[in-house]
Each structure stands twice: as C-alpha cells, then as structure tokens.
Amino acid sequence: EVQLVESGGGLVQPGGSLRLSCAASGFTFSSYYMNWIRQTPREGLEWVAHIKHDGSEKFYVDSVKGRFTVSRDNAKNSLFLQMNSLRVEDTAVYYCVRDPIDLWGQGTLVTVSS
Amino acid sequence: DVVMTQSPLSLAVTLGQPASISCTSSQSLVAGDGKTHLTWFQQRPGQSPRRLIYENSDRDSGVPDRFSVSGSGTDFTLKISRVEAEDVGIYYCMQATYWPRTFGQGTKVEIK
Numbered sequence: 498e499v500q501l502v503e504s505g506g507g508l509v510q511p512g513g514s515l516r517l518s519c520a521a522s523g524f525t526f527s528s529y530y531m532n533w534i535r536q537t538p539r540e541g542l543e544w545v546a547h548i549k550h551d552g553s554e555k556f557y558v559d560s561v562k563g564r565f566t567v568s569r570d571n572a573k574n575s576l577f578l579q580m581n582s583l584r585v586e587d588t589a590v591y592y593c594v595r596d597p598i599d600l601w602g603q604g605t606l607v608t609v610s611s
Numbered sequence: 612d613v614v615m616t617q618s619p620l621s622l623a624v625t626l627g628q629p630a631s632i633s634c635t636s637s638q639s640l641v642a643g644d645g646k647t648h649l650t651w652f653q654q655r656p657g658q659s660p661r662r663l664i665y666e667n668s669d670r671d672s673g674v675p676d677r678f679s680v681s682g683s684g685t686d687f688t689l690k691i692s693r694v695e696a697e698d699v700g701i702y703y704c705m706q707a708t709y710w711p712r713t714f715g716q717g718t719k720v721e722i723k
Contacts, residue, residue: 544712592659597650598705599671601660602659
C-alpha cells in the first residue's frame with residue numbers, strides 16, 4: 498500500500514526541540530521530492546519545507562528558516578523534520594507530503610506550550 | 612509571497628444542486644513553462660487533505676467528473692455540478708508556481 502506515516506509529535510515547551518519522522522512505503526521514495534506541510538484551525542494549511550529527491554536542495558518558509566531542518570534517508574525510506582527553538586505559533590498538525598502534493602500522511606500533532 | 616484568496620469561506624448547498632468556489636491569486640500563476648500550477652484539495656472531516664485537481668485542469672484518479680475547474684491567470688473556480696453527501700468538507704486551492712507555495716484559507720461546504 499502506498500502510504501506515509503508520521504511520528505514524533507507531542508507536547509514541548511517554548512524554546513524546546515522535536516524531531517518528526519515520516520516512513521514511506523509502497524513507492525520509490527528516492528525518486529520523489531518531499532514536503533512538510535502544517536495545519537492549524539486558525540491559519541489553515543501552510544507549506545513548511547521541501548527537499549529534493551537526493552537531498553541536495555532544500556527550501557523553507559521564512560517563519561522557520563534557521564530553526565527547522567528537513568532531511569531524508571533514502572536507504573530507510575524516511576523523511577525527517579528537526580524543529581529547534583520552537584514557538585507557541587508552531588503548534589499545528591504536521592503532514593508529510595509527497596511532491597507534487599499528491600500523497601499525504603495522517604499527520605502528527607505538535608503542541609508548543611508551557 | 613503570493614496571496615491566495617478564496618470565497619466564499621462557507622457554503623451550504625442542497626443535495627443535487629451545484630456549488631462554486633472562487634480562488635484568486637495576487638499574481639498570475641502562469642509559469643515560465645507555460646503551465647498554471649494551481650491545485651485543489653478536499654479535506655473531509657477527520658481526514659487528511661486529498662488532491663482533487665492539479666495543473667488547473669487535471670483530475671486525480673477516482674475524482675468524480677462532477678468536479679471541474681475553470682479560469683486562468685489569477686482567477687479560478689472549482690465547480691461541483693451536483694453536490695453529494697460525500698462532498699462535505701473543506702476545499703483549498705494552492706499555488707505551486709512560486710516559492711513558497713501558498714494555500715487559500717479554505718471553503719467549508721455543508722449540506723443545507
């Protein structure tokens with residue numbers, strides 16, 4: 498079955514760190530660019546980060562530049578998002594999404610609160 | 612960043628009746644390759660978003676033909692010819708012509 502499964506979400510204090518993981522299966526992961534997209538009830542959907550199939554290029558939304566790092570391990574069919582210096586406004590459901598935004602995971606909830 | 616504006620934000624439709632959702636971009640979405648990178652998503656209650664239409668005209672596999680799109684440049688419309696109960700949810704447009712990719716606010720479709 499073609500699917501993406503996120504993990505690693507949870508409750509963290511402002512200023513803390515969290516690492517999200519995404520396990521891909523059912524398709525040739527190494528051939529696809531990948532994304533992280535987040536969703537909040539107030540702000541809706543926001544694209545966060547993008548990584549080329551071989552990891553050689555990465556793009557970030559301005560609000561997370563310098564704090565978040567996207568990476569991948571093609572040998573393990575896995576995508577990651579390292580989130581540092583977390584802020585209350587980073588609270589969201591984070592989705593792992595295959596490019597061209599045609600396959601979404603079920604999402605993992607990140608809550609930043611004291 | 613390109614601002615995507617949807618209207619209405621909420622829509623109550625009688626079963627079997629048509630529905631239309633507008634999406635306007637702050638810049639033309641025609642890319643250098645001549646393609647219009649405008650995508651529509653459906654998010655049913657409790658589910659992840661699902662892609663319906665991409666490149667402004669191509670329906671994804673399994674998407675009923677009652678869903679169609681029109682428009683070009685900066686103004687686009689998603690139309691549902693006859694709304695069914697399974698169409699309830701929130702619909703989003705997204706542009707992928709420019710970085711960062713940006714989404715509309717979403718339009719909630721309910722049954723009247």
